[in-house]
């Protein structure tokens with residue numbers, strides 16, 4: 001099979017969703033062995049072990065053997081690494097003791113990874129390669145997604161590294177030095193609830209509880225905290241209702257709403273209606289964090305699909321699998337538990353949050369800020385992130401995609417630049433629903449001198465009408 005055929009098989013595998021053939025520890029490469037460059041494989045095995053030993057927290061072969069033979073003690077452990085000494089041996093010992101255990105089936109398992117199987121370090125390279133060749137030279141990311149379901153210690157980096165030594169896929173035999181993948185929260189600079197993305201998803205084959213065909217999914221950028229609401233349809237009425245339910249249940253209104261799956265024009269109209277109906281100050285974001293958004297969608301789809309029977313039968317099971325479990329578990333991407341991060345004490349959070357919003361509204365040009373009116377009265381404020389000065393946020397790199405996004409998105413994604421497809425405030429000077437009138441902030445002559453003040457009050461209260469201020473403060477700050 002040449003490289004091209006390999007690619008075709010791979011593509012077929014993707015579309016046909018063929019079942020993954022899980023490799024077993026110690027499995028030989030078999031018939032594939034002769035197709036692969038033996039020299040490259042031997043080099044790979046050595047390079048891999050050298051790399052593994054440099055990774056913190058990974059069991060080395062010697063340590064693995066101590067666990068497997070129940071011979072783990074201070075002395076034995078000390079001998080496995082020159083980095084261990086009298087001062088740190090106890091910690092390391094307790095760590096290993098608590099985490100790894102010899103299960104009844106005589107294999108080593110990892111408590112931190114749902115008791116999944118620990119592959120003997122010396123066998124990881126061949127395990128990964130077997131999985132790769134058995135599954136039509138599967139891409140390392142997809143391969144990792146499958147392997148990690150079964151093996152506790154086959155990491156993303158390991159999979160990527162090992163697959164490089166497949167001479168079919170890497171005909172030029174170029175092996176770049178493996179970069180250690182470091183997790184850190186790429187959105188640590190944002191405040192909790194500063195930016196939230198909303199996605200419309202229908203991840204299951206049948207409606208949930210026979211009623212809900214769609215799910216509205218929300219995720220906070222900073223904390224990765226997830227919320228979900230069930231939808232009976234994807235029509236505007238249901239979307240608007242769920243969207244307002246979500247916003248009005250939050251301790252504060254996010255500064256920016258983003259989306260990868262909802263038509264931006266539609267989202268604008270929904271935001272406009274909700275902001276006006278409930279006197280909210282809302283922003284529509286323009287960030288180009290497409291991978292981050294798609295990764296969120298892909299993760300949810302995967303979580304629900306892998307528990308699809310339970311999830312179709314019960315909405316609370318969807319909530320558990322898609323949101324609650326995620327919100328309460330340690331998340332590598334943020335190095336914390338999303339639920340803790342959402343409620344963590346950012347010092348002076350309330351003041352920081354409101355000042356940030358105030359500043360950003362002030363910076364926006366007039367055409368991007370829309371004062372909403374109802375019955376002649378100012379009610380609600382909608383602003384659009386500026387196209388030229390949009391905050392350039394980092395995105396999750398495609399290579400850090402934890403879950404493949406090969407699945408079809410339920411709603412067409414605006415593949416083109418989100419900027420060019422964004423609604424312009426000017427287009428909404430005319431009312432889009434009967435009871436409201438939309439005007440540009442600075443064209444609203446009587447108030448023109450007050451605009452900075454309006455922004456300030458609007459940002460603090462969600463409303464620019466004096467008499468409503470107190471009510472709305474309560475509505476937007478107290479749950």
Ligand SMILES: [Zn+2]
Nearest residue numbers: 137166168169
């Ligand atoms: Zn290959």
